[in-house]
Amino acid sequence: MSGCMRYRRKDIQEYLAQQYVLGHLSSRVKRRVEVLIKHDQAFEKVVYKWQAHLATLMHSVADEKPPKRVWKALERQSGRTSAPFNGLASLWRYAGVMSFVMLCAVSLLLLQQLQKPVVSHQNMPGYLAVMSTPEKPQTTAFVLTAYQGEKPGQSVLKLQWEQTQSEQARARFNPDELRLWSIERDTGNRSEIGRLSSLTADNVLTKEAWLKIKNSAELQISLGGEIVYQGPCLQLTKWQES
Known part of the structure; x- marks a missing residue:
């Protein structure tokens, strides 16, 4: 080709x-x-x-505001460097201020990560599937995003509707009646993952469910045996050029 x-x-x-x-x-x-x-x-x-x-x-x-102590530390450091620019010495002071700012920023990020639960939808997404109906394959209905946990059995699956989808379209199907399927990447075999409402709730994915998503080329959602949503499952990692 x-x-x-x-x-x-x-x-x-x-x-x-x-x-x-x-x-x-x-x-x-x-x-x-x-x-x-x-x-x-x-x-x-x-x-x-x-x-x-x-x-x-x-x-x-959600946006996170830095603690007040960070702003106070920045103000104190800024006050110490209010003298006029004077050659190399001022340049080194400026570099010191920037290093301090970066240190504060990194410390704040680490603090936020430590305060997060082990299982959090704010973790980096591992796999993403853009779902659409067979009748309108070019129109996105919603996105399924799988977030990998730190350990097996701690991953989660989130469903996010496309903003253009109306409430009527969202309420078209009962999630309790929808089943999620994976199409295996290498063999093309179709395998059931589970009930959509259970998978996208706050419950974590089982190791078996995560592996099925990980190894799938496409995700499908069925209602009574009929495919009502489908979309390619993509891994959110760097593409290695061959």
Whole structure:
């Protein structure tokens, strides 16, 4: 298969767009993708779609304010360096202030991480599936994101509806009646993961459920044996150029 035809494959376009938005591509592959964006409107739409999905994920994380002691320490350090700029000595003082600021920022991040529970949806997502109906494959209904825990049995699965989806569309199906399935990447075998309502609740994923998601090329959701949602399952890691 030629290079151009290979990049027209939907699964490859989805993967490239996701990695491009995440900033995981090498400089050479990034330039190649940007050329494709300019000359392929369909691929450009895929990139815009992933930008919207990942922006939604970023906005779902609440902002954290630094403790007052951090601001007071910055004010004290700033007062000590209020003298006019004087050659190399002032440059070193400026570097010291910036180092202190960076130290405070890193300390704040570490403090936030220590205060988080072991199982948290704010962990980095490991796998993501953009789900749509068979009738409207180009219209995203919601996103399923699997967050890997620190240990087996501590991972979680979150469902996030697309903002354009109406309340009527969201209430179309009862989650208790929906079953989640995985299509195995290497064999194409279809395997049931479990009831959607249980998987996306605050309960953690079992090790077996996590492995099925990890090894899947596609996730499907069924109602009474009929597929009502489906979407490619992508790993959110760097793409290693061959």
